[in-house]
Amino acid sequence: MPADIEVRHLHKKYGDNVAVADVSFTVEQGEIFGILGPNGAGKTTTVECVEGLRRPDGGEIRVLGLDPQHDRAELTQRLGVQLQDGQLPDRMTVGEALRLYRSFYREPADPQALMDALGLAAKHRTRYADLSGGQKQRLSIALALIGNPKVAVLDELTTGLDPQARRDTWSLIQDVRARGVTILLVTHFMEEAERLCDRVAVIDRGRVAAVDSPTGLTERVQDGQRIRFRPSVPFEDALLTDLPDVTGLTRQNDLVVVTGTENALNAITSVLARNNIVAQHLRVDQPSLEDAFVALTGNHPAAGADAAPGTSDASPAARS
Ligand SMILES: Nc1ncnc2c1ncn2[C@@H]1O[C@H](COP(=O)(O)OP(=O)(O)OP(=O)(O)O)[C@@H](O)[C@H]1O
Numbered sequence: 001m002p003a004d005i006e007v008r009h010l011h012k013k014y015g016d017n018v019a020v021a022d023v024s025f026t027v028e029q030g031e032i033f034g035i036l037g038p039n040g041a042g043k044t045t046t047v048e049c050v051e052g053l054r055r056p057d058g059g060e061i062r063v064l065g066l067d068p069q070h071d072r073a074e075l076t077q078r079l080g081v082q083l084q085d086g087q088l089p090d091r092m093t094v095g096e097a098l099r100l101y102r103s104f105y106r107e108p109a110d111p112q113a114l115m116d117a118l119g120l121a122a123k124h125r126t127r128y129a130d131l132s133g134g135q136k137q138r139l140s141i142a143l144a145l146i147g148n149p150k151v152a153v154l155d156e157l158t159t160g161l162d163p164q165a166r167r168d169t170w171s172l173i174q175d176v177r178a179r180g181v182t183i184l185l186v187t188h189f190m191e192e193a194e195r196l197c198d199r200v201a202v203i204d205r206g207r208v209a210a211v212d213s214p215t216g217l218t219e220r221v222q223d224g225q226r227i228r229f230r231p232s233v234p235f236e237d238a239l240l241t242d243l244p245d246v247t248g249l250t251r252q253n254d255l256v257v258v259t260g261t262e263n264a265l266n267a268i269t270s271v272l273a274r275n276n277i278v279a280q281h282l283r284v285d286q287p288s289l290e291d292a293f294v295a296l297t298g299n300h301p302a303a304g305a306d307a308a309p310g311t312s313d314a315s316p317a318a319r320s
């Protein structure tokens with residue numbers, strides 16, 4: 001069975017500015033595939049090419065076997081799209097927006113069920129202008145799913161949502177996938193990628209830095225374990241740095257931070273015990289997806305995660 005989304009050597013420029021240099025990935029049927037990357041990395045440009053909203057300058061894209069440029073009308077029926085900062089007319093109510101979007105599709109979903117799942121039922125008579133940022137975001141997710149799509153492309157799915165709404169949205173997306181829908185999502189949230197995505201592409205400066213499962217990406221970080229504790233009595237560094245499983249030791253006042261292989265913890269605790277040293281407040285940190293992201297891109301993800309929708313320099317008004 002061919003992949004639901006195939007992107008090969010995508011290249012896209014805005015004037016002289018190369019937004020996407022060379023991006024390739026495939027998304028299999030029923031997969032939740034994430035795109036992670038720093039601000040300006042080319043994530044939105046990539047998914048807009050997948051959606052047929054932008055014409056690539058090079059490379060090839062197939063979605064459900066269709067060319068997003070040539071077969072746009074047919075693809076629209078099968079593709080659900082959530083724009084990073086989509087706008088609706090201020091006076092349109094939630095219910096009107098859902099009914100309008102519903103009318104575009106041959107086999108739409110039930111608007112009431114979607115409003116219930118997204119906590120919008122009480123807001124169906126509220127005008128777009130009077131919704132909070134998080135409610136607008138929930139509506140944009142509902143509009144992406146109203147056509148009962150085979151493939152949904154979601155750009156910054158949960159940016160601006162409160163923690164409970166974020167969790168509710170994750171379980172909605174898992175339900176949608178359980179019905180066989182393929183999902184491509186752009187996110188800045190490591191936890192979202194870890195919980196939802198089968199595989200993740202890390203995109204940096206218009207190129208794919210890595211594609212792997214969240215666990216696979218994390219395992220690429222060579223750091224191993226990081227162990228912190230406060231020793232009950234002072235000791236010489238060599239006591240631990242002589243151990244083959246220990247790769248480094250630093251001290252922050254009376255706190256000792258040791259890095260090492262996955263066997264380091266056992267080795268350290270036995271040596272300390274033999275020397276009658278108690279390791280107080282012992283903590284072990286495993287490498288996280290965030291560590292992998294930082295190692296791959298040299299960027300800290302928090303900067304993007306805190307950005308409100310609409311702070312991007314790429315406004316939808318300028319898009320064509
Ligand atoms: N309409 C546009 N006209 C000109 N340049 C653009 C346009 N949209 C995006 N760009 C540029 O292309 C590059 C990639 O932008 P893109 O929106 O794809 O990034 P992104 O990875 O989605 O970033 P973010 O995390 O901030 O949403 C940036 O340098 C951006 O300034």
Ligand SMILES: [Mg+2]
Nearest residue numbers: 043044084312
């Ligand atoms: Mg973007």
